[in-house]
């Protein structure tokens with residue numbers, strides 16, 4: 001027959017205290033783990049949403065950066081013979097932004113500016129420089145100018161060199177502008193590249209040629 005050990009109740013009685021202690025430890029550990037888990041989940045969520053929430057704030061503080069491409073062309077279909085013109089001639093850029101202009105001048109060859117001309121200097125471009133085929137310049141010799149990109153109301157002026165790389169049909173001028181409030185302006189070439197004795201007639205005074213609109217949109 002199976003004997004029930006007499007010690008069984010005593011043993012049970014003896015083990016009641018340790019199992020209660022274990023139970024307490026287990027409950028405590030369970031609660032701790034739950035707390036740790038919840039805290040971990042919260043931390044992860046804060047981290048994830050924090051990371052998602054931070055960039056818009058950072059981007060809102062950063063300025064929008066846009067590219068503006070334009071050319072100076074000549075003798076294209078529909079154009080007056082030998083009249084150089086900006087294409088496009090209606091420029092639209094966003095307000096309070098950084099605008100990098102890439103300008104291809106297909107009308108190479110210099111038309112000297114007067115010696116005391118203020119239009120030989122780069123003005124209003126970021127860093128006071130423009131780049132001709134990648135080479136920085138802050139001013140050009142008066143006799144080395146083909147055209148200018150000038151917005152008088154915004155004190156922006158970039159003289160454009162008339163010498164391209166050997167054999168090239170155009171040179172590429174880049175510069176960066178910082179726009180501010182919205183407004184309607186005009187841009188124009190101030191190098192006497194036009195017709196007439198002064199060089200200030202024809203394309204120089206005709207919209208769609210050496211002058212156009214510059215709209216800063218809010």
Ligand SMILES: [Cu+2]
Pocket residue numbers: 084146147148189190191192193194210
């Ligand atoms: Cu011009």
